[in-house]
Amino acid sequence: MNSTRDIDALIDMMARLPGLGPRSARRAVLHMIRKRALLLTPLADLMQTVAATARECARCGNIGSTEICDICASGKRANGQVCVVEDVADLWAMERGQAFRGRYHVLGGTLSALDQVGPDALRIPQLVARVTEEEVTEVILALGATVDGQTTAHYIADQLDGQVTLTTLAQGVPIGGELDYLDDGTIGAALAARKSL
Amino acid sequence: MNSTRDIDALIDMMARLPGLGPRSARRAVLHMIRKRALLLTPLADLMQTVAATARECARCGNIGSTEICDICASGKRANGQVCVVEDVADLWAMERGQAFRGRYHVLGGTLSALDQVGPDALRIPQLVARVTEEEVTEVILALGATVDGQTTAHYIADQLDGQVTLTTLAQGVPIGGELDYLDDGTIGAALAARKSL
Ligand SMILES: [Zn+2]
Ligand SMILES: [Zn+2]
Numbered sequence: 443m444n445s446t447r448d449i450d451a452l453i454d455m456m457a458r459l460p461g462l463g464p465r466s467a468r469r470a471v472l473h474m475i476r477k478r479a480l481l482l483t484p485l486a487d488l489m490q491t492v493a494a495t496a497r498e499c500a501r502c503g504n505i506g507s508t509e510i511c512d513i514c515a516s517g518k519r520a521n522g523q524v525c526v527v528e529d530v531a532d533l534w535a536m537e538r539g540q541a542f543r544g545r546y547h548v549l550g551g552t553l554s555a556l557d558q559v560g561p562d563a564l565r566i567p568q569l570v571a572r573v574t575e576e577e578v579t580e581v582i583l584a585l586g587a588t589v590d591g592q593t594t595a596h597y598i599a600d601q602l603d604g605q606v607t608l609t610t611l612a613q614g615v616p617i618g619g620e621l622d623y624l625d626d627g628t629i630g631a632a633l634a635a636r637k638s639l
Numbered sequence: 640m641n642s643t644r645d646i647d648a649l650i651d652m653m654a655r656l657p658g659l660g661p662r663s664a665r666r667a668v669l670h671m672i673r674k675r676a677l678l679l680t681p682l683a684d685l686m687q688t689v690a691a692t693a694r695e696c697a698r699c700g701n702i703g704s705t706e707i708c709d710i711c712a713s714g715k716r717a718n719g720q721v722c723v724v725e726d727v728a729d730l731w732a733m734e735r736g737q738a739f740r741g742r743y744h745v746l747g748g749t750l751s752a753l754d755q756v757g758p759d760a761l762r763i764p765q766l767v768a769r770v771t772e773e774e775v776t777e778v779i780l781a782l783g784a785t786v787d788g789q790t791t792a793h794y795i796a797d798q799l800d801g802q803v804t805l806t807t808l809a810q811g812v813p814i815g816g817e818l819d820y821l822d823d824g825t826i827g828a829a830l831a832a833r834k835s836l
Binding site for chain 1: 643645646648649652653655656657658659663665666667668669670671672675678679680681682683684685686687688689690692693702703704709726727728731
């Protein structure tokens with residue numbers, strides 16, 4: 443089908459997005475073509491804008507459209523707390539939770555012997571610099587409960603030892619979480635950290 | 640996060656695509672921003688091209704970029720067979736199968752009393768016209784094995800009765816399909832249509 447070359451190319455490229463495969467990419471493209479004015483054209487425009495403007499915050503690694511992101515630029519967020527996350531997606535999740543009012547530091551991954559990811563690949567030197575440059579009183583390590591996440595947390599804790607209060611997120615049963623759906627590690631951690639009523 | 644307004648808007652719009660929700664839309668947008676030159680910019684360009692050029696074939700309802708689609712325009716596909724499908728996605732699936740060498744007629748849905756979809760909303764009059772105008776010898780009804788799909792097939796069969804050979808796809812176990820994963824109706828249909836070895 444020669445005349446659908448662009449449509450085929452669009453499907454192939456959509457299928458490369460995480461969470462989409464060939465079948466869902468085809469469905470998405472047909473849906474977009476049907477909702478051309480409401481969906482396809484606005485999506486194309488937004489993608490072009492984001493491609494032209496999205497950039498990493500020079501300070502924390504968050505994604506925004508300015509050299510220093512809104513969170514780093516806001517004086518209200520300068521409460522002395524810096525929350526260290528692996529990824530921008532984690533920062534977004536924390537912001538949705540609306541519980542944290544400090545600033546962030548996005549590592550861009552975790553230390554990994556297997557994938558040969560060392561501290562310099564992870565914005566860890568920048569974190570150490572921020573702790574001395576900014577008036578940081580507490581560093582909250584909100585890293586994944588994986589081997590690499592915990593290795594990274596320990597490495598950072600060693601680097602910052604004595605300079606700042608170091609904390610980590612509590613582990614336990616998510617609110618509304620049914621025990622049945624939790625992995626054993628989470629249940630074990632929640633049990634170990636149990637509180638008296 | 641004011642400076643991420645466009646990113647937020649992009650995530651919201653991506654989340655409206657079938658198969659994606661808010662979480663997968665966020666992951667997809669982060670992935671696209673990271674692969675800006677390889678993914679985000681080309682996707683934006685392709686979407687703009689498709690938004691500007693995609694159109695329904697005036698004859699069969701297929702989606703392409705010309706008034707008459709490649710399949711309708713190709714003399715090689717004029718073998719007297721017309722395969723009637725509900726949706727362009729079904730036409731694409733048939734083409735991937737590479738088993739059918741005739742032409743198509745895309746209804747754009749099925750008759751539905753509940754959703755008040757009548758024959759005129761479905762390109763059924765155009766199908767009847769094609770059967771007399773083109774040299775159609777066989778109409779293959781490749782409609783879904785749903786109540787509405789079968790109602791539609793019977794309605795079309797009534798309309799074309801005596802003018803053309805009417806056939807339908809065989810029902811049965813898909814090649815490589817494990818019985819365990821099939822719904823009972825498919826197993827029942829396959830059993831009823833069983834063949835001697
Ligand atoms: Zn920042
Ligand atoms: Zn056509």
